[in-house]
Amino acid sequence: RVHNYTWEITYQFKSQDCYKKLAIAINGMTPGPVISATEGDTIIVNVINRLIMENVAIHWHGIRQIGTPWMDGTDSVTQCATLPGDTFTYQFVVDRAGTYMYHSHYGVQKETGLYGLIKVTVPPGKSEPFKYDDDRHSIVLSDWYHSSSYAEATKLTSLPFVWIGEPQSLLINGRGKYDCSNLNANVCNATNPECLPYSLTVVPGKTYRLRIGGLTSLSALSFQIEGHNMTVVEADGHYVEPFVTQNLYIYSGETYSVLVTANQASSRNYWMSTNVVGRKPATPPGLAIFNYYPNHFHKLPPTTLPPGPAWNDTRARINQSLAIKARQGFIQSPPSTADKVIVLLNTQNTFEGRRRWSLNNVSHTLPHTPYLIAQKKNWTDVFDQTPAPESYDFQNYDIYSVQGNTNTTSSSSIYRLKFNSTVDVILQNANTMNVNDSETHPWHLHGHDFWVLGYGDGKFNMSSDILEKYNLVDPIMKNTVPLHPYGWTALRFRADNPGIWLFHCHIEAHYLMGMLVLFESGSEMVGEPPQQNMGCGRTKSLMKP
Numbered sequence: 001r002v003h004n005y006t007w008e009i010t011y012q013f014k015s016q017d018c019y020k021k022l023a024i025a026i027n028g029m030t031p032g033p034v035i036s037a038t039e040g041d042t043i044i045v046n047v048i049n050r051l052i053m054e055n056v057a058i059h060w061h062g063i064r065q066i067g068t069p070w071m072d073g074t075d076s077v078t079q080c081a082t083l084p085g086d087t088f089t090y091q092f093v094v095d096r097a098g099t100y101m102y103h104s105h106y107g108v109q110k111e112t113g114l115y116g117l118i119k120v121t122v123p124p125g126k127s128e129p130f131k132y133d134d135d136r137h138s139i140v141l142s143d144w145y146h147s148s149s150y151a152e153a154t155k156l157t158s159l160p161f162v163w164i165g166e167p168q169s170l171l172i173n174g175r176g177k178y179d180c181s182n183l184n185a186n187v188c189n190a191t192n193p194e195c196l197p198y199s200l201t202v203v204p205g206k207t208y209r210l211r212i213g214g215l216t217s218l219s220a221l222s223f224q225i226e227g228h229n230m231t232v233v234e235a236d237g238h239y240v241e242p243f244v245t246q247n248l249y250i251y252s253g254e255t256y257s258v259l260v261t262a263n264q265a266s267s268r269n270y271w272m273s274t275n276v277v278g279r280k281p282a283t284p285p286g287l288a289i290f291n292y293y294p295n296h297f298h299k300l301p302p303t304t305l306p307p308g309p310a311w312n313d314t315r316a317r318i319n320q321s322l323a324i325k326a327r328q329g330f331i332q333s334p335p336s337t338a339d340k341v342i343v344l345l346n347t348q349n350t351f352e353g354r355r356r357w358s359l360n361n362v363s364h365t366l367p368h369t370p371y372l373i374a375q376k377k378n379w380t381d382v383f384d385q386t387p388a389p390e391s392y393d394f395q396n397y398d399i400y401s402v403q404g405n406t407n408t409t410s411s412s413s414i415y416r417l418k419f420n421s422t423v424d425v426i427l428q429n430a431n432t433m434n435v436n437d438s439e440t441h442p443w444h445l446h447g448h449d450f451w452v453l454g455y456g457d458g459k460f461n462m463s464s465d466i467l468e469k470y471n472l473v474d475p476i477m478k479n480t481v482p483l484h485p486y487g488w489t490a491l492r493f494r495a496d497n498p499g500i501w502l503f504h505c506h507i508e509a510h511y512l513m514g515m516l517v518l519f520e521s522g523s524e525m526v527g528e529p530p531q532q533n534m535g536c537g538r539t540k541s542l543m544k545p
């Protein structure tokens with residue numbers, strides 16, 4: 001089946017959390033529509049950019065784009081962003097059942113509401129290893145800033161550098177509640193129906209599959225439903241060996257399916273809530289209503305909101321990360337060894353007066369001409385041809401203290417991987433430029449899934465951690481994984497999808513601050529760049545009149 005969509009991208013004043021703000025919407029909506037399809041279907045989305053001030057590019061996060069690298073939707077990597085007035089037609093196959101997402105990959109548009117979920121169901125005749133009564137509900141978790149995206153992008157990229165700070169609100173399916181009490185009702189109106197809390201209606205006794213997407217620009221979150229257990233069954237399109245939790249930790253770029261049974265007293269409604277973890281919160285929790293039929297769907301629960309987990313309980317979050325394993329019967333075993341190991345030391349630095357993020361002391365700068373086009377055309381001066389550094393002298397690096405990192409450089413260099421080779425990446429965290437501070441970074445890989453081999457505290461130890469901490473038996477496959485404070489995360493993937501692919505921190509501000517690398521492999525097998533991917537930088541020379 002082919003699903004055809006036409007999306008008009010427009011600016012809209014929205015009161016998602018009662019505060020009126022300029023958002024970016026798809027056909028008037030933020031979050032955008034859920035794309036629902038069946039495994040093997042083709043999705044065609046005509047994206048019409050009706051923003052008068054800025055370009056657009058949309059990334060289909062978790063869709064590997066096998067054989068369709070030109071459709072990955074990444075500005076500066078696979079395409080020139082689409083100009084105001086222009087249309088880009090994305091066409092790709094959703095080749096695997098699961099829960100995915102889409103979002104802008106241009107500027108800080110993710111922060112402005114340009115995102116939604118992709119729900120891919122199993123084809124007829126194929127069964128799933130768990131049962132539920134209902135699969136109609138999806139939940140988009142996001143964070144929300146009141147200041148304009150232009151101001152936010154400027155703060156992060158110009159001098160003086162200004163950190164954007166914590167978001168004003170957390171949204172559940174695009175709805176939150178800011179405290180309007182001291183503000184003019186034209187700006188913030190607590191009775192605006194646009195900010196009524198999202199309400200999910202359940203029938204007592206039934207079991208629901210909730211598909212949840214982490215679409216925050218900054219925050220790591222915990223999600224909970226008052227008085228109810230959640231059984232985690234899917235992560236990033238892969239079946240999880242089921243485990244029960246009351247607090248689902250979810251990092252930007254991750255998707256989960258959980259099963260929830262409406263098995264509590266049915267005479268009332270319950271809170272659904274989300275709160276910031278991993279960073280000291282300055283944002284109130286996001287609220288929604290878990291509505292037991294036939295109670296009114298906007299009747300507030302009689303209870304005060306139970307507190308979420310402590311924001312700084314790193315151990316609980318690591319324990320959840322470790323609990324996510326491939327489901328028995330669905331294990332895709334990883335290759336037993338890697339052909340190449342890349343260690344990426346994650347550091348915060350000052351570079352040319354701005355705060356930046358670096359990998360092995362290189363803070364990435366994207367070229368103006370997309371990599372994949374430059375590579376196809378052999379334009380060797382578009383990006384730095386020196387190979388990106390595969391390691392760092394991290395055995396001598398003190399990850400627990402503020403380091404100067406004064407020899408940081410900025411580069412557009414890439415990692416070239418032998419096609420079909422097996423690659424390990426060890427992400428190593430460190431202290432930021434603030435004392436006693438190490439952050440959580442959700443790392444996302446485009447074009448592939450990876451096996452999550454392990455997590456550990458402190459500095460990675462090549463001789464013992466591989467033997468003692470790697471899980472080669474039932475590792476989950478994912479496309480996004482957290483790197484916990486002062487810890488390491490190891491992953492393995494096969495470079496089997498021809499193209500040039502981003503691997504980056506999914507915190508939008510960190511991406512803008514250089515926290516990304518690129519993996520090239522088999523790009524000689526990629527076809528010629530389509531016209532619609534061109535128009536910027538050197539590609540103008542290729543455009544047909």
Ligand SMILES: O=C1O[C@H]([C@@H](O)CO)C(O)=C1O
Nearest residue numbers: 163355432433434439510513
């Ligand atoms: O990149 C970041 O910069 C700030 C802070 O470190 C600047 O003081 C912060 O919280 C980040 O995540």
